[in-house]
Amino acid sequence: MSTNNVELFIVIVYIxxxxxxxxxxxxxxxxxxxxxxxxxxxxxxxxxxxxLSDMEKNTAKHWPHEHLETLMKYFKLKHIDQLIEYVEEPGE
Structure with a gap:
Protein backbone atom coordinates (compact mmCIF):
# COMPACT_ATOMS: atom_id res chain seq x y z
CA MET A 1 0.00 0.00 0.00
CA SER A 2 1.39 3.41 -0.94
CA THR A 3 2.45 6.05 1.55
CA ASN A 4 -0.51 8.21 0.51
CA ASN A 5 -2.97 5.43 1.34
CA VAL A 6 -1.36 4.84 4.74
CA GLU A 7 -1.54 8.57 5.45
CA LEU A 8 -5.20 8.52 4.41
CA PHE A 9 -5.87 5.68 6.87
CA ILE A 10 -4.20 7.65 9.66
CA VAL A 11 -6.29 10.74 8.89
CA ILE A 12 -9.44 8.62 8.81
CA VAL A 13 -8.65 7.08 12.19
CA TYR A 14 -8.27 10.56 13.72
CA ILE A 15 -11.47 11.76 12.10
CA LEU A 52 -13.65 -7.82 14.30
CA SER A 53 -17.00 -8.36 15.98
CA ASP A 54 -16.75 -5.00 17.79
CA MET A 55 -15.72 -3.27 14.56
CA GLU A 56 -18.69 -4.86 12.77
CA LYS A 57 -21.13 -3.69 15.45
CA ASN A 58 -19.53 -0.22 15.57
CA THR A 59 -18.76 -0.67 19.28
CA ALA A 60 -14.97 -0.64 18.88
CA LYS A 61 -13.31 2.32 20.61
CA HIS A 62 -11.13 2.87 17.56
CA TRP A 63 -10.28 1.33 14.19
CA PRO A 64 -6.52 0.76 14.01
CA HIS A 65 -5.21 1.70 10.59
CA GLU A 66 -3.31 -1.61 10.51
CA HIS A 67 -6.65 -3.46 10.74
CA LEU A 68 -8.23 -1.28 8.06
CA GLU A 69 -5.27 -1.92 5.77
CA THR A 70 -5.38 -5.67 6.46
CA LEU A 71 -9.10 -5.79 5.63
CA MET A 72 -8.58 -3.74 2.46
CA LYS A 73 -5.90 -6.18 1.31
CA TYR A 74 -7.83 -9.30 2.30
CA PHE A 75 -10.98 -8.28 0.44
CA LYS A 76 -8.91 -6.79 -2.44
CA LEU A 77 -10.57 -3.40 -2.07
CA LYS A 78 -9.25 -0.44 -4.06
CA HIS A 79 -11.14 2.43 -2.41
CA ILE A 80 -11.83 3.19 1.24
CA ASP A 81 -15.54 3.66 0.56
CA GLN A 82 -15.70 -0.05 -0.19
CA LEU A 83 -14.89 -0.63 3.49
CA ILE A 84 -16.35 2.42 5.26
CA GLU A 85 -19.70 4.07 4.63
CA TYR A 86 -21.24 7.31 5.88
CA VAL A 87 -24.64 6.83 7.51
CA GLU A 88 -26.72 9.81 8.55
CA GLU A 89 -28.05 9.55 12.05
CA PRO A 90 -31.84 9.75 12.45
CA GLY A 91 -33.04 13.32 12.88
CA GLU A 92 -29.99 14.91 11.27
Whole structure:
Protein backbone atom coordinates (compact mmCIF):
# COMPACT_ATOMS: atom_id res chain seq x y z
CA MET A 1 0.00 0.00 0.00
CA SER A 2 1.39 3.41 -0.94
CA THR A 3 2.45 6.05 1.55
CA ASN A 4 -0.51 8.21 0.51
CA ASN A 5 -2.97 5.43 1.34
CA VAL A 6 -1.36 4.84 4.74
CA GLU A 7 -1.54 8.57 5.45
CA LEU A 8 -5.20 8.52 4.41
CA PHE A 9 -5.87 5.68 6.87
CA ILE A 10 -4.20 7.65 9.66
CA VAL A 11 -6.29 10.74 8.89
CA ILE A 12 -9.44 8.62 8.81
CA VAL A 13 -8.65 7.08 12.19
CA TYR A 14 -8.27 10.56 13.72
CA ILE A 15 -11.47 11.76 12.10
CA UNK A 16 -13.30 8.74 13.51
CA UNK A 17 -12.90 10.16 16.99
CA UNK A 18 -15.24 12.99 15.96
CA UNK A 19 -17.60 11.29 13.51
CA UNK A 20 -17.41 7.56 14.29
CA UNK A 21 -21.10 7.35 15.03
CA UNK A 22 -21.78 8.42 11.43
CA UNK A 23 -19.31 6.01 9.86
CA UNK A 24 -19.82 2.28 9.64
CA UNK A 25 -17.51 -0.47 8.51
CA UNK A 26 -18.91 -2.83 5.91
CA UNK A 27 -17.14 -5.86 7.39
CA UNK A 28 -20.33 -7.87 7.82
CA UNK A 29 -21.46 -7.31 4.23
CA UNK A 30 -18.01 -8.16 2.86
CA UNK A 31 -17.70 -11.19 5.11
CA UNK A 32 -21.12 -12.51 4.12
CA UNK A 33 -20.31 -12.10 0.42
CA UNK A 34 -17.38 -14.46 1.01
CA UNK A 35 -19.53 -16.77 3.19
CA UNK A 36 -17.17 -16.34 6.14
CA UNK A 37 -17.82 -16.37 9.86
CA UNK A 38 -16.16 -13.79 12.09
CA UNK A 39 -13.81 -16.50 13.36
CA UNK A 40 -12.86 -17.55 9.83
CA UNK A 41 -12.11 -13.94 8.90
CA UNK A 42 -10.10 -13.63 12.10
CA UNK A 43 -8.01 -16.68 11.23
CA UNK A 44 -7.46 -15.42 7.68
CA UNK A 45 -6.43 -11.88 8.69
CA UNK A 46 -4.82 -12.34 12.10
CA UNK A 47 -7.22 -9.81 13.64
CA UNK A 48 -8.76 -11.07 16.90
CA UNK A 49 -12.33 -12.29 16.36
CA UNK A 50 -13.74 -10.15 19.16
CA UNK A 51 -12.05 -7.06 17.68
CA LEU A 52 -13.65 -7.82 14.30
CA SER A 53 -17.00 -8.36 15.98
CA ASP A 54 -16.75 -5.00 17.79
CA MET A 55 -15.72 -3.27 14.56
CA GLU A 56 -18.69 -4.86 12.77
CA LYS A 57 -21.13 -3.69 15.45
CA ASN A 58 -19.53 -0.22 15.57
CA THR A 59 -18.76 -0.67 19.28
CA ALA A 60 -14.97 -0.64 18.88
CA LYS A 61 -13.31 2.32 20.61
CA HIS A 62 -11.13 2.87 17.56
CA TRP A 63 -10.28 1.33 14.19
CA PRO A 64 -6.52 0.76 14.01
CA HIS A 65 -5.21 1.70 10.59
CA GLU A 66 -3.31 -1.61 10.51
CA HIS A 67 -6.65 -3.46 10.74
CA LEU A 68 -8.23 -1.28 8.06
CA GLU A 69 -5.27 -1.92 5.77
CA THR A 70 -5.38 -5.67 6.46
CA LEU A 71 -9.10 -5.79 5.63
CA MET A 72 -8.58 -3.74 2.46
CA LYS A 73 -5.90 -6.18 1.31
CA TYR A 74 -7.83 -9.30 2.30
CA PHE A 75 -10.98 -8.28 0.44
CA LYS A 76 -8.91 -6.79 -2.44
CA LEU A 77 -10.57 -3.40 -2.07
CA LYS A 78 -9.25 -0.44 -4.06
CA HIS A 79 -11.14 2.43 -2.41
CA ILE A 80 -11.83 3.19 1.24
CA ASP A 81 -15.54 3.66 0.56
CA GLN A 82 -15.70 -0.05 -0.19
CA LEU A 83 -14.89 -0.63 3.49
CA ILE A 84 -16.35 2.42 5.26
CA GLU A 85 -19.70 4.07 4.63
CA TYR A 86 -21.24 7.31 5.88
CA VAL A 87 -24.64 6.83 7.51
CA GLU A 88 -26.72 9.81 8.55
CA GLU A 89 -28.05 9.55 12.05
CA PRO A 90 -31.84 9.75 12.45
CA GLY A 91 -33.04 13.32 12.88
CA GLU A 92 -29.99 14.91 11.27
Missing amino acids: LVEVKRMLRLKIKQLRELEDLSVRQLSEATGIRWNT
